[in-house]
Amino acid sequence: MSIFSNEALKHKHVLITGATGGIGYETAKVLAGMGARLTITGRNEEKLNELKQQLIPVVGEENVFVKTADLTVEKEREELVLSADKALGFINGLVNSAGIGGGGVVEELDEATVERVMNVNFKSTLFLTQLVYSRMLEKKEGDIVNLSSLSGLRGTHGNTAYAASKFAVIGWTQSMALEAIEHKIRVNAVCPGYVDTEMAWNSIRKKAEKKGVSFEEGMNEAAAAIPSGRISTTEEVANMIAFLLTDAARNIVGEAMKISGGNFMR
Ligand code: NAD
Structure with missing residues (x-):
């Protein structure tokens, strides 16, 4: 359930990646309650359609667009953004929630795992964002929220590859935020500790x-x-993402916002 009014994102079109996963799924439900129009994407079509059925009573069938995509495939990223644009128009907001865990302790890591984690969590997310951002630049409007992690702010035991990919997310979030704010586009990151x-x-x-x-x-x-x-619950993280997409957060730029029940201090 959203803690915001059903007008807070009225008519805004938000694209959510990883919408079949815990945080993305809940974020779609919260944003729908705020009046947003939604493109939901992931790799599991059945799960996306299940989510769509939950969103329809809130926003209406015409305001939900479903598209499966493997974000590591350039052509699928392009098709996703083109078709979302065609279905629901200009993308006002992007929530990059797709991500994978990965790794293990350093002596267990192999090259394929490191490449995959960096590809999904960093490279593919960055290049999907680039496609959406190029449209935002034309309009000089837009909000982007990236899912980093508490592991993106400090090391976590047995998580080297994942932590490195999430440090990278904060690095590009903050660098891009400096460029984007000149065009009235905001980029922020959310850094949860464990989420259910x-x-x-x-x-x-x-x-x-x-x-x-x-x-x-x-x-x-x-x-x-x-x-x-x-x-944390998925709803708590979704509400933080939702807040960052609203006008109430209009001077929040390049932040890496923690939500961890105080775990960041340990
Ligand atoms: P999840 O595993 O439930 O969902 C992740 C989603 O990303 C899944 O739907 C998965 O299919 C999708 N995905 C993975 N690879 C993809 C690809 N190549 N193309 C398209 N989609 C792909 O995880 P979650 O907990 O919902 O995590 C969401 C984000 O939050 C992730 O970026 C994660 O790193 C971050 N995060 C999660 C936690 C946690 O404890 N759950 C903590 C900190 C940060």
Whole structure:
């Protein structure tokens, strides 16, 4: 549920990547409640259509566009942006939520994993953004929110490749933000600690297996290590993304906004 009014993003067209994943899925629902028109993209068509069915009663069928795309494929990125533009017009907002975990401890890393993590989390996201940004530049308007991570602000154990890719996201967010604000376009990043999605579950499961404890114990340990005593919900992260897309955030530029229950201090 959105904490914002149903006028806050009225008529704005927002493209959300990773909309089949936990954070992207919830963000689509929150933005719909704010009156946005939505392009939702991911690789799982069935899941996208399931999400579409949830959005239709809120925004109407004519205001939801579904397009599957593997963002690592240049042609699919181009088709995504072209078709979104054609279906719902100028893209006012972009939420880059697609991402993958990856890695393990340094001695386990291989080149293919590092390339894949950097490709999805950094390179492909940057080049998708470039396509949307070129249209925003013509209009001198637009808001972009990138999903980085707490791991993009500091090292996290067993997460070298992922952390490097998320540091890269903050690097390009802040560099691009300086260029883009000259054209009235804002770029920001959100940096969550653990969020209650498959990505976090996989990471916690892997760590629990290594320690020889159950997944449930691993989840409890992860929560206990956070000052607030719990991991974030997808709704909490979606609301932060939503805020960054509104006019209320109009002087927030190049930020890397943390949401971690205080975990960033540990
Ligand atoms: P998720 O795994 O639930 O969703 C990620 C989505 O990205 C999936 O739908 C997946 O299909 C999509 N994706 C991956 N590769 C793709 C590709 N090549 N083309 C198109 N789509 C692709 O994860 P989430 O928790 O929703 O994560 C969303 C973002 O938030 C990610 O960038 C992640 O790194 C970041 N994040 C998550 C957490 C967490 O604890 N869940 C913490 C910090 C940051």
